[in-house]
Amino acid sequence: MIQSMTGFGKHVVQLPSKKITIELKSLNSKSLDINARIPQSYREKELELRKMIADALIRGKVDFGLYVEITGEETTAEVNQGVVKKYMEQLGKIAKGDDIKLLELALRMPDTLKTDKDDINEAEYESIIKAMKEALSEIVNFRNEEGKVLEQDFVDRIATLNNLLEKVNAMDPERLGTVRERLERAVADLQIELDDNRFEQELIYYLEKYDITEEKVRLANHLNYFETTLKSNDSNGKKLGFIAQEMGREINTIGSKANYAPMQQLVVQMKDELEKIKEQMLNVL
Known part of the structure; x- marks a missing residue:
């Protein structure tokens, strides 16, 4: 039974604070060519995800997208409190003003926000793998x-x-x-x-x-x-x-x-x- 190289597959996973979407599109090509769009926080898993695609699709020009939408209060960005306080002290010595105005000025200064790179949650990654398998199953059925x-x-x-x-x-x-x-x-x-x-x-x-x-x-x-x-x-x-x-x-x-x-x-x-x-x-x- 022959299989086309043209296909589309998509699967969405809703987690408590995130919505994760896996999307796969493929067209004809002489070899396997994967173009991946993945958030930076998941880059360490890119090779593993690429291998799953290669094993399932074998050949074709494949566009792979992993999209994350924050639906809860979760965020990886935090205010660097020590830096902000230091800015406010220095600004207070230069010019008088209330704390709110000094805070507004301080937050515009460099390094006032810090982003910690969290390790990927294993349960979350398992959900991504399941979503990938579902999307691959859809695109294979489309190709069939x-x-x-x-x-x-x-x-x-x-x-x-x-x-x-x-x-x-x-x-x-x-x-x-x-x-x-x-x-x-x-x-x-x-x-x-x-x-x-x-x-x-x-x-x-x-x-x-x-x-x-x-x-x-x-x-x-x-x-x-x-x-x-x-x-x-x-x-x-x-x-x-x-x-x-x-x-x-x-x-x-x-x-x-x-x-x-x-x-x-x-x-x-x-x-x-x-x-x-x-x-x-x-x-x-």
Whole structure:
């Protein structure tokens, strides 16, 4: 089952004095690229949180946000009382005034507030981990649903390619006959005498250069292999991409060897279907 790299997951945890929100967004990328927005107080846990994301999402451009909203009276900022009193004493010596005015002036001075870096509360961090797991579960489910849509699109387009290949197979004898007649007419127009046996040998050699049997067989195998890989338990986006490239090689070779307008029209249709597959392949994990 294939999985898309596009997804979204979000989970909110309400603690007694905080509301913590975990948000994950992902888009397609050749590798894993995590952009994290985390409050400074949680930075020490960033590597652990990144590893959880990497294990779950594997590949893609991921935006990870951990947002904290204080809903109670909790704060890490405190008034540095000793510094404020010292400022007030010095200001009182310079100019007379009541304590309120001196306090207002003192609080504008440097270092009057201090922020203590508290250790992360273990119970709080457990809540963050649970929220992360829930958000990851949501984004994985989102990716799976997107993957089902992509898979059905691939199945339909592979079926179209198989139908076009069948038409190529049915048309091939007519194509070779037309190419042979064209060559015979060209030689006849030259109005020169040729040894029949030698001419037949040269004709066979020339027709072998336009033989597409090998390309048709390989293309059929690639189409079958693509379908088999789609049904595997893992999402093999890179592998499917390689198979699509090989399909393109065979289709291009058939087109270059065709030398027959009706078959080349079929080849154009095959290329169009394959390009649509390749475009969608960019989103597959």
